[in-house]
Amino acid sequence: MSETIKQFLYLNRKAPYGTIYAWESLEVVLIGAAFDQDVSLAFMDDGVYQLTKGQDTAGVGMKNFSATYAALGDYEVKKIYVEKESLAERGLSLDDLQHLVWEDEDDDWAEKDSIKLVSREEMTAVMDGADVVFSF
Amino acid sequence: MSTLHTVNKSPFEKSSLDACLTHVSGGANVLLLEDGVYAATKGTAVEQRVKEALDSVKLFVLGPDLLARGLSEERVIDGINVVDYAGFVDLAAENDKVQAWL
Amino acid sequence: MKFAIQINEGPYQHQASDSAYFFTKAALEKGHEVFRVFFYHDGVNNASRLTTPPQDDRNVVARWAELAEQHDLDMVVCVAAAQRRGMVDEGEMQRNGKDATNIDPRFRISGLGQLVEAAIQSDRLVVFGD
Numbered sequence: 001m002s003e004t005i006k007q008f009l010y011l012n013r014k015a016p017y018g019t020i021y022a023w024e025s026l027e028v029v030l031i032g033a034a035f036d037q038d039v040s041l042a043f044m045d046d047g048v049y050q051l052t053k054g055q056d057t058a059g060v061g062m063k064n065f066s067a068t069y070a071a072l073g074d075y076e077v078k079k080i081y082v083e084k085e086s087l088a089e090r091g092l093s094l095d096d097l098q099h100l101v102w103e104d105e106d107d108d109w110a111e112k113d114s115i116k117l118v119s120r121e122e123m124t125a126v127m128d129g130a131d132v133v134f135s136f
Numbered sequence: 137m138s139t140l141h142t143v144n145k146s147p148f149e150k151s152s153l154d155a156c157l158t159h160v161s162g163g164a165n166v167l168l169l170e171d172g173v174y175a176a177t178k179g180t181a182v183e184q185r186v187k188e189a190l191d192s193v194k195l196f197v198l199g200p201d202l203l204a205r206g207l208s209e210e211r212v213i214d215g216i217n218v219v220d221y222a223g224f225v226d227l228a229a230e231n232d233k234v235q236a237w238l
Numbered sequence: 239m240k241f242a243i244q245i246n247e248g249p250y251q252h253q254a255s256d257s258a259y260f261f262t263k264a265a266l267e268k269g270h271e272v273f274r275v276f277f278y279h280d281g282v283n284n285a286s287r288l289t290t291p292p293q294d295d296r297n298v299v300a301r302w303a304e305l306a307e308q309h310d311l312d313m314v315v316c317v318a319a320a321q322r323r324g325m326v327d328e329g330e331m332q333r334n335g336k337d338a339t340n341i342d343p344r345f346r347i348s349g350l351g352q353l354v355e356a357a358i359q360s361d362r363l364v365v366f367g368d
Contacts, residue, residue, distance in 0.1 A: 004358055011235070013155065018291060021238075021246075024279055031350040036357065045155055067193040124159045127235065128137055132357045135365045136246060136279065144257075144366075187298045202261070221264035228261075229239050229270070229363050236365040238246065 009130035012047035017057065022050045023065050025136035030068070033075035042070075042126060044083040048090060049081065051097040051115075058118030066089070066098065073114055080114045083123045089116045138163060140231035144238070145168035147182045152237040157185070162192045165231055167224060168216075169198040176202070177211045190215045198224060241265050242356035243275040246367030248283035249298035250291070252348040255284050258366040264289070274312045275302075277345070279310050279367070282320045287342035301367060303344040313345045314352045 005082060010029055015024040033041065043051060050069070057064040072080070087093060100114040118126065126132065141160060145152040153175050156166060168190070169174050175182055176197040183218050189195065195216045202209065202218065209218050219227065247254035251309070262272055273316055277284050289299040306313050315325060321342075327341040341347065357363045 006358060008357070020279060024319060028350050028353060029279075032354040034351070035354050037354075037358065044159075072231070088226070120158060124161055126141065127159060128161055129234060130235075131137075132363050133233060133235040133365075134244075134357070134363070135238045135367065144253075158323055169257060187261065218299075221260040222268060224261055225268055227263045227272065228241070228364055234364045236367065238367040 006037050006131040007126065007129060008032065008039045008134065010039070010041045010134045010136075011127075012041065012043045012050055012136075013045040014136070015046040015049040015061065015063055021136040024046070025134070026065060027093070028134060028136070029072070029077060030075060033077060039077050040079040040081060040126060041077065042081045042083075042123060042132070043088045044123060046090075048065050048082055048086045048092060048097075049065055051080075051100075052092070053096060053098050068105070069100060071100055072100060076102070076113050078102040078112070079116070081116050081118050081123060081126050083116050083120060085120045087117075137232040138165065138230075139169075140164075140168045140227045142234060142236045143168055143172040143175070144173040144236075146182075147175040147185075153182070154185070156237045157189050157193070160173070160193050164193045165196065165227055165228060166193050167196045167198065167219070169201050171228045173197050173201045173205060173207065176213060177207055178213050182211060186213055187215070196223070196227060211218050239362065240271045240273050240360040242244075242267050242273050242332055242353075242360035242363045244262065244363060244365040245275065245277050245281040245284060245352060246279040246365065248280040249289065251280070252368055253280065253365040254368065255298055256296075258302075259298070259305065259365075261307060261364060261366070264310075266305075266345035272309070273360045274314055274352065275306075276311070276353045276356055277315045278319055280319075281367075282315045282323055282325045285315045285320075285325055288335065288340050299342055302335045303342050306344040311344075315341065315347045316353070317347050317349055318343075320347050
């Protein structure tokens, strides 16, 4: 494996269940975590719907993969950027999203928030800082 | 870091172009391809929006996709550069990364 | 320069595979290296050797296979996406007890790590999708 460390950005702009993109994108994040890159996830536009609480897929016969987002912290995925404007446009706030955390081993395994609410401008900066952008 | 943004959706069906244009920093390059090329033509409801974008970003449109859709280069808004696939490759190489607004 | 190409959509339904093909061809003609072409989501359907388009249409699968032949391209089909969509090679046929294969031999089935590795090893990742 290469020694190169790149800034990976996974760009999520699509809602879950209507299409498979959100789920198969998450599969790449989980596999990619093993490659020790500097990983960030961006959720904007309909992508913010991926993180909502209380998803129940029993009635549509599909796998409910929303719990997997809560496991991202265990995969050392700690930087999850959610765009405020995208939430507001959809009548959502941070309270509507799952509480995602990671454990900081340098701070006695304290639980820290993974989600960072960012403005559109800040999201632009996050994108600008990436070396590689994965789109699905 | 300079980025080549690609938009492949008609602005009349999807919000990809708008999402892209509200998230690009000055000096970025945006390539319209596939159904994205409709945004590059004159006289549309989004023409003004596209012209405003030209103040801060460079816009390109993929020629073969224009021609396939019966759009001649004369229909393209002034200031938007028409490129072929080789030009697309050059843009991808000249910028530091490519971000697709799927 | 080294490119990695990701294709998220199947042939014919969407232009993504066509665009990716012409981009890849142009990059190779300019002397760039294409480290890998990775087929994901419905893009795995680009590998079906059983594709039979009408004679007056392009053969998307054969076109990729020919380009791969000419330039020794590494064309990888994601295994998880392929299994869901019934894309099978010899190994997958045996592993999953299927009675047929349908992948053109120029493509190979492998894991998602191949996409991540391609993104690390290449100078640019270019994604084509919906």
